[in-house]
Amino acid sequence: MTPLLRVHDTTVRFGGTVAVDHVSLDVAPGSIVGLIGPNGAGKTTLFNVVAGIQAADTGRVELAGQDITHARPHIRAQLGLARTFQRLETFGTLTARENILVGAEAHRGWDRSVQPQAVAAELIDTLGLGPVAGRRADSLPTGTQRLIELGRALAMRPQLLLLDEASSGLSAYETEQTAELLRRLAGEGLTIVLVEHDMSFVMELCDRIAMLDRGVLVAEGTPEEVRTVPAVLEAYLGTAAGGGS
Numbered sequence: 001m002t003p004l005l006r007v008h009d010t011t012v013r014f015g016g017t018v019a020v021d022h023v024s025l026d027v028a029p030g031s032i033v034g035l036i037g038p039n040g041a042g043k044t045t046l047f048n049v050v051a052g053i054q055a056a057d058t059g060r061v062e063l064a065g066q067d068i069t070h071a072r073p074h075i076r077a078q079l080g081l082a083r084t085f086q087r088l089e090t091f092g093t094l095t096a097r098e099n100i101l102v103g104a105e106a107h108r109g110w111d112r113s114v115q116p117q118a119v120a121a122e123l124i125d126t127l128g129l130g131p132v133a134g135r136r137a138d139s140l141p142t143g144t145q146r147l148i149e150l151g152r153a154l155a156m157r158p159q160l161l162l163l164d165e166a167s168s169g170l171s172a173y174e175t176e177q178t179a180e181l182l183r184r185l186a187g188e189g190l191t192i193v194l195v196e197h198d199m200s201f202v203m204e205l206c207d208r209i210a211m212l213d214r215g216v217l218v219a220e221g222t223p224e225e226v227r228t229v230p231a232v233l234e235a236y237l238g239t240a241a242g243g244g245s
């Protein structure tokens with residue numbers, strides 16, 4: 001099967017630091033892939049290369065078989081790539097519904113058949129945001145704002161969703177709800193790549209896990225395969241390996 005996302009031999013240097021070191025990674029359509037690794041491992045940098053906000057020194061990125069290495073972020077969005085951010089990036093003074101409409105309106109910018117109000121209504125329903133749809137985003141708790149951000153990304157009807165620390169700031173219940181939602185979306189064909197520090201979330205949710213360490217891809221496989229790799233054991237002893245499930 002053609003990977004939906006293909007990162008090939010990608011390297012990013014910042015002066016003397018090799019943030020991403022000849023990384024190759026294929027992501028199958030409809031799968032959930034977790035990108036893990038210690039602080040400074042290169043996760044965000046690799047993410048940014050895929051999102052188109054960081055140029056790579058070497059390598060190629062393909063989305064659905066199309067070379068997007070040099071495509072600007074808005075072109076990637078049109079080709080089906082959406083992302084959320086580690087720091088919440090909701091528009092605070094807009095309501096939950098208006099935030100989601102922003103995504104739908106953006107989509108309408110390149111597809112005139114999109115009906116933003118209908119898209120927003122559907123996503124508000126899917127995400128369970130009905131009771132707060134008319135409230136200002138900045139008046140809502142972090143967990144709800146994360147859902148709004150997710151809604152705004154989904155409103156662009158992406159093929160590939162990049163999630164940066166989706167579980168950050170969420171309660172255990174909200175984390176479980178989010179995992180359930182992401183599983184459902186992947187079941188409907190959405191491909192998801194997430195950067196995540198919460199190892200139990202990653203282990204439970206992801207089909208495959210890729211671990212970076214000092215820019216190098218040191219492990220890639222299913223959660224079961226990856227949890228026995230020495231580099232993973234070393235980095236996450238007591239969480240992934242020791243914690244077990």
Ligand SMILES: Nc1ncnc2c1ncn2[C@@H]1O[C@H](COP(=O)(O)OP(=O)(O)OP(=O)(O)O)[C@@H](O)[C@H]1O
Pocket residue numbers: 014017018019037038039040041042043044045046
């Ligand atoms: N804009 C930049 N300029 C210089 N060095 C950078 C820049 N961005 C990242 N780096 C360096 O590149 C390396 C990888 O950083 P990156 O933020 O990608 O790691 P990370 O795995 O996302 O870390 P964290 O888990 O802490 O977010 C680090 O050594 C970092 O200091």
